[in-house]
Amino acid sequence: MQKRIVRRLDLERFLSQVEPHPSPDPSLEQYTVSIDVAATMLHIASHVNGDVVGKTVLDLGCGTGRLALGAAFLGAKQVVGVDIDKMAVGVALKNSLRTGLEKRVQWVAGDIDVLCGVFDTVLQNPPFGVQRRKADRRFLEKALKAGKVVYSLHKHPVADETLMNRLRNGKGNPEAVSSSPFLTRFVEEHGGKIMGVYGIVMAIPHMFNFHKKRRHEFIVDLYVIQGRR
């Protein structure tokens, strides 16, 4: 298959067409991944590691489909997105129709556990477990069962202003950071191996009452994990 290299700017333009959730539910931690973070994650998965073009991709907790559609846009062979929220899946479907990618992405409205099968690559921005404890662990466990390689976003374990400033000054470039001892143990116990962790700044608009500022900024860690398959 011919490799199609999409420039980051074109990827960001595409991702900006993917509408976010119109009425996000804080209990499901339904914030849409920022365009910047989605582009970085897809860039590393696709252009650095070769895990997207021509591959089968699963987006767990797909929301309105930004990661799933980004993977399809870059040239994934087949993409499946699953989310428990029917409204999010409805918006994802509209997003796929509007962007002309409906033939390459299938949407499933249901719990992540309704899906079975093995995919080349899992992309996920799971609930961080801030509202429902351990929500991220269920996602990680499922991802390790379903994917040969997993790209998973997690909350950076501590507030780190120095790292935040470095990342801001780095104009969106990710920085290698240490993996959390808890996640390292969890991944290894479930048969996976962490290949790299990258800190990235996520900026999202004010969405929930507990957001104090107009723009909410925090560090997310992108884990690249070899699955047990």
Ligand SMILES: C[S@@+](CC[C@H](N)C(=O)[O-])C[C@H]1O[C@@H](n2cnc3c(N)ncnc32)[C@H](O)[C@@H]1O
């Ligand atoms: C942080 S949001 C991310 C949405 C989307 N992936 C994105 O990055 O824009 C987490 C998503 O997981 C979904 N979710 C939460 N629990 C779920 C479950 N048990 N099964 C499937 N989806 C779930 C939520 O509805 C929400 O859309």
